[in-house]
Amino acid sequence: MTATLDAPAETTEASVPLLVADDLVKNFPIRGGVFSRTVGHVSAVAGVSMQVARGETLGLVGESGCGKSTTGRLLLNLLRPTSGTVTFDGRQISRMKGKELAEMRRRFQIVFQDPYASLNPRMTVGTTLAEPLKFHFGWPKDKIDGRVSELLSTVGLSPEHANRFPHEFSGGQRQRVGIARALALEPELIVLDEPVSALDVSIQAGVMNLLQKLQDELGLAFVFIAHDLSVVRHISDRVAVMYLGKIVEQGPHEAIYERPAHPYTQALLSAIPLPDPSRERARERIILFGDVPSPADPPSGCRFRTRCWHKAALEEGGVDTSVCANEEPLLQIHTEKGIDHPAACHFAQVRSLV
Amino acid sequence: MSTDDVLLSVRDLRAGFDTDDGMVRAVDGVSFDVTRGEVFAIVGESGSGKSVTAMTVLGLLPTIKIEGGEILWKGRDLLSLDEQERRRVRGKEIAMIFQDPLTALNPVHTVGRQIGEMARIHEGMKKGEAFDRAVEMLDLVGIPEPRKRAKMYPHEFSGGMRQRAMIAMAITCKPDLLIADEPTTALDVTVQAQVLEVLLGIKDEINSAIVLITHDLGVVAGLAHRVMVMYAGRQVELGTTDEIFYETRHPYTLGLLASLPRLDDMGDEPLVPIVGSPPSLIRKPTGCAFHPRCRFSRVPGLCDAEVPQLRLISGDAHMAACHYAEELQEVSVETLREQVDVRSEAEIADLLSLDQVLGHADSDAATDTGEATAAGAADALAAAGNARAQVRADATSTSPRAEAEAGIATTDEEEAPAPGPEANEPSDNGAAGATSASVAQAPVAPVEKPVAPADRPEGKDAR
Numbered sequence: 038m039t040a041t042l043d044a045p046a047e048t049t050e051a052s053v054p055l056l057v058a059d060d061l062v063k064n065f066p067i068r069g070g071v072f073s074r075t076v077g078h079v080s081a082v083a084g085v086s087m088q089v090a091r092g093e094t095l096g097l098v099g100e101s102g103c104g105k106s107t108t109g110r111l112l113l114n115l116l117r118p119t120s121g122t123v124t125f126d127g128r129q130i131s132r133m134k135g136k137e138l139a140e141m142r143r144r145f146q147i148v149f150q151d152p153y154a155s156l157n158p159r160m161t162v163g164t165t166l167a168e169p170l171k172f173h174f175g176w177p178k179d180k181i182d183g184r185v186s187e188l189l190s191t192v193g194l195s196p197e198h199a200n201r202f203p204h205e206f207s208g209g210q211r212q213r214v215g216i217a218r219a220l221a222l223e224p225e226l227i228v229l230d231e232p233v234s235a236l237d238v239s240i241q242a243g244v245m246n247l248l249q250k251l252q253d254e255l256g257l258a259f260v261f262i263a264h265d266l267s268v269v270r271h272i273s274d275r276v277a278v279m280y281l282g283k284i285v286e287q288g289p290h291e292a293i294y295e296r297p298a299h300p301y302t303q304a305l306l307s308a309i310p311l312p313d314p315s316r317e318r319a320r321e322r323i324i325l326f327g328d329v330p331s332p333a334d335p336p337s338g339c340r341f342r343t344r345c346w347h348k349a350a351l352e353e354g355g356v357d358t359s360v361c362a363n364e365e366p367l368l369q370i371h372t373e374k375g376i377d378h379p380a381a382c383h384f385a386q387v388r389s390l391v
Numbered sequence: 392m393s394t395d396d397v398l399l400s401v402r403d404l405r406a407g408f409d410t411d412d413g414m415v416r417a418v419d420g421v422s423f424d425v426t427r428g429e430v431f432a433i434v435g436e437s438g439s440g441k442s443v444t445a446m447t448v449l450g451l452l453p454t455i456k457i458e459g460g461e462i463l464w465k466g467r468d469l470l471s472l473d474e475q476e477r478r479r480v481r482g483k484e485i486a487m488i489f490q491d492p493l494t495a496l497n498p499v500h501t502v503g504r505q506i507g508e509m510a511r512i513h514e515g516m517k518k519g520e521a522f523d524r525a526v527e528m529l530d531l532v533g534i535p536e537p538r539k540r541a542k543m544y545p546h547e548f549s550g551g552m553r554q555r556a557m558i559a560m561a562i563t564c565k566p567d568l569l570i571a572d573e574p575t576t577a578l579d580v581t582v583q584a585q586v587l588e589v590l591l592g593i594k595d596e597i598n599s600a601i602v603l604i605t606h607d608l609g610v611v612a613g614l615a616h617r618v619m620v621m622y623a624g625r626q627v628e629l630g631t632t633d634e635i636f637y638e639t640r641h642p643y644t645l646g647l648l649a650s651l652p653r654l655d656d657m658g659d660e661p662l663v664p665i666v667g668s669p670p671s672l673i674r675k676p677t678g679c680a681f682h683p684r685c686r687f688s689r690v691p692g693l694c695d696a697e698v699p700q701l702r703l704i705s706g707d708a709h710m711a712a713c714h715y716a717e718e719l720q721e722v723s724v725e726t727l728r729e730q731v732d733v734r735s736e737a738e739i740a741d742l743l744s745l746d747q748v749l750g751h752a753d754s755d756a757a758t759d760t761g762e763a764t765a766a767g768a769a770d771a772l773a774a775a776g777n778a779r780a781q782v783r784a785d786a787t788s789t790s791p792r793a794e795a796e797a798g799i800a801t802t803d804e805e806e807a808p809a810p811g812p813e814a815n816e817p818s819d820n821g822a823a824g825a826t827s828a829s830v831a832q833a834p835v836a837p838v839e840k841p842v843a844p845a846d847r848p849e850g851k852d853a854r
C-alpha cells in the first residue's frame with residue numbers, strides 16, 4: 038500500500054511534518070504447545086500511516102483492542118514495528134538503537150493513562166522530575182531544582198509539592214505530575230495515551246484545559262489517544278478513527294464529526310450519549326450487532342464487514358456487497374461521492390449524526 | 392403516578408463505615424421514591440455515596456452501620472427484616488446488575504447454571520427446568536445461540552455478552568426493581584448502546600423500575616425519567632431529567648454539566664472544571680460540603696456554616712440543597728462557559744485542593760502560593776460574579792455582589808488548608824462578624840453589604 042498517499046496532506050502545511058508513520062505493522066506472536074512455539078499472530082496494528090505536523094493535535098480514537106495504544110508506542114519506538122517506518126523530523130527512528138535513540142527520545146515523550154501506576158511510589162515527585170534532566174543534560178543540582186520548580190508551576194502545582202510522594206496527590210494532580218515529567222526535556226511531540234480516562238469529569242476538564250494551554254504556549258504536537266470521542270473532538274485538530282488495527286477514516290475534526298463517511302465512525306458517533314435530554318431522545322442510533330472480531334483471525338477484505346450495518350442495509354436493498362469480503366478497502370478520498378477526507382470503505386457515504 | 396405505584400421509598404437514610412480514622416459518612420440523609428415503570432438515575436462522582444445507597448437497599452454491605460432512616464419496599468421497612476426475610480426480597484423482587492460482570496459472575500460454573508440458580512432458589516425449580524429458563528433469559532437479552540452459550544463459562548464470553556448475562560440473571564425472577572450500578576462503564580460505546588437498549592426493552596417487558604447508578608450524564612439524558620445528584624454522601628438535587636439538565640438549581644450539577652466535553656461542541660471554548668477535588672468523607676467541610684469548590688458560595692456566614700437542606704425549588708418535585716438555589720435560575724451552563732476565565736482559575740484551584748486532600752495544615756506553604764495567585768483568583772471570580780450580575784438585570788445592586796465575591800476568593804485561600812475539626816465552630820462568624828469580614832477582604836471595600844435576594848427564606852436573612 039502506498040501509504041504516504043493516504044495521509045491527508047491537504048490539511049497540514051507545506052512544511053515537513055514532524056512525525057511521519059509509514060505503513061506500520063505490529064504482530065504479536067501467540068505461543069503455544071510444549072516448546073512455546075509461535076502458533077499464530079495477533080495483528081494488533083496492520084498498516085497504519087499518519088503524519089503529525091508541529092503544533093497540531095492528532096486524535097486517535099477507537100474501542101478497546103483496536104490497536105490505538107500499540108500505535109502510540111510504535112510511534113515513539115517503545116515497541117519495534119514488525120514492518121514499516123517512523124520518521125521524526127526527517128530522521129528514521131524505527132531502526133535506531135542505543136545512544137542515538139536515547140538522544141532522540143528527548144524530543145518525544147509519553148503520558149500514560151494511569152498516573153499512579155506510571156509514577157514510582159518511592160520517589161518524590163521532585164526526584165521523578167529531576168531524573169530525565171540528570172540523565173539527558175547532566176545539569177548541576179541547583180539548576181535541576183530550578184527547572185523542577187518551573188515544571189511544577191507550569192502544570193499548575195506549587196514548587197513545594199516536589200517533596201511529596203505520588204500517593205499524597207489526588208488523581209488529577211498525579212496526572213499533572215505525569216505531564217510535567219513529559220515536559221521536562223522540552224519535547225516537540227507528546228503521545229498522550231488516554232490521559233484523562235481515569236479521572237472524574239470535573240477533574241478531567243482541568244487537565245484538558247492545561248493540555249491546551251501548554252500546546253498554545255510551547256507549540257507542542259500531540260498524539261491524543263482516547264476512546265471518548267467527545268474528549269477527542271474537544272482537543273484535536275485532526276482525528277484518525279481505528280478499527281481492528283487499521284485506520285478507517287481520517288480527517289480534520291469537523292469533517293469526522295460532522296461529515297463522517299465510514300459506517301464504523303457513524304456507528305461510533307451515534308452510540309455516544311449526549312448530555313442533553315431532548316436532543317438525546319430525538320437522535321437516531323445505529324446499534325451494531327456482535328462484538329469486535331479477534332485480531333488473531335481478522336475477517337478477510339474489510340475488517341468491519343462482520344458488524345457493518347451499512348453492508349447489511351445494502352444487501353437488503355439487493356446490492357452486491359461481495360467486494361467487502363474479497364477486497365480490502367483503501368484509505369482514500371472518494372471525491373466522486375463528495376467526501377473530502379480519506380475513508381476506507383467501498384461504499385463510503387456521508388451521513389451526519391451528531 | 393399514584394402513590395400506590397411507589398415501589399421503593401428511602402426515608403432519611405444515614406449510613407456509614409467505622410474506620411480507624413473515624414466514621415465515614417457515606418450516606419447522609421438521603422430520601423427518594425422510585426415508582427413502577429420509571430428509570431431513576433443516581434448521579435455523582437466517585438465517592439459520592441451513590442453505590443453505597445444502592446447496596447444498602449439490598450443489604451449487601453455487611454460492615455455498614457445504619458445510623459437511621461428507613462427503606463420502605465412496598466410499604467415494608469427492609470431494615471427491620473431479618474436476614475431470612477431479606478433474602479426472599481433480594482434477587483426475587485429487587486435484583487442488581489453490577490459494574491464488572493467478570494468479577495460478579497462465578498468463574499467455575501457455567502453461565503446457564505448461574506442464571507438458573509435464581510429460579511431454583513426463588514421459585515423452587517428443578518435443575519432441568521431452571522436451565523431452560525436460563526436459555527430463555529439469554530435469548531431475551533439477545534445472546535445468539537443461547538442453548539450453546541448457556542453451557543459456556545464466563546471467560547468464554549466477551550465483555551458485552553457477560554454484561555448481558557448479568558442482566559439475564561437479574562431478570563430471571565422478573566423483579567419489580569432492577570438496580571444497575573454503572574452497568575456500562577466497563578464497556579465500549581458501541582457495546583454500551585447495545586446493552587442499554589436491552590436493558591430498556593427488558594424493563595418494559597417485565598414492567599419493572601430501574602435505579603440506574605452512573606457518572607455518565609449522557610447515559611442519564613437518554614434513559615432516565617428522574618435524576619438524583621449526589622455529592623459527598625448527600626443529595627444535592629432531585630428532579631425530572633429535563634429539570635436537572637435545563638433548569639439546574641445546584642452549583643455542583645451546573646459544574647458537572649459545564650465540565651463535560653461534548654460531541655457537539657467545536658472545542659473552541661475551554662471547559663469549565665469544578666475547582667479542587669471531592670472532599671474526604673471523614674472530614675467533610677462544614678456547612679455545605681460543596682462550598683470550598685463552589686463558584687457561588689459566599690463565605691463566610693452561610694455556606695460554610697449551615698448545611699443546606701433539600702427543599703422544593705420549582706414545579707412538583709424539583710428539589711435542591713443550596714442556599715442560593717433561587718438565584719441559580721438565572722445561570723445556565725452557557726453563561727458559565729462564556730464568562731469564567733478558566734485557564735488562570737484552574738491552576739489556583741489545584742493548589743487549594745491539594746491541601747484539602749491531604750488534610751495538611753502546613754499553612755506557611757499554602758499562604759505563600761496563595762498570596763502569589765490570590766490576585767488571579769480574585770479576578771477570575773470577580774469576572775464570574777460580574778457575569779452573573781449582568782445576567783441578573785433585575786438585581787437591586789450589582790457591584791457590591793461582585794466585590795463581595797472577590798473577597799470570597801481570598802477567604803477561600805486561607806480557609807482551605809485548615810479543614811480540621813477546629814473549623815467546626817464557625818458560629819462566631821454569625822451576625823456582625825460575617826458582614827465585616829467580607830467587607831474587609833474585598834479589594835475595593837464596598838460600604839453596603841451584599842444585597843440578599845428577596846426570595847430567600849426569612850431565617851437565613853437574619854445575619
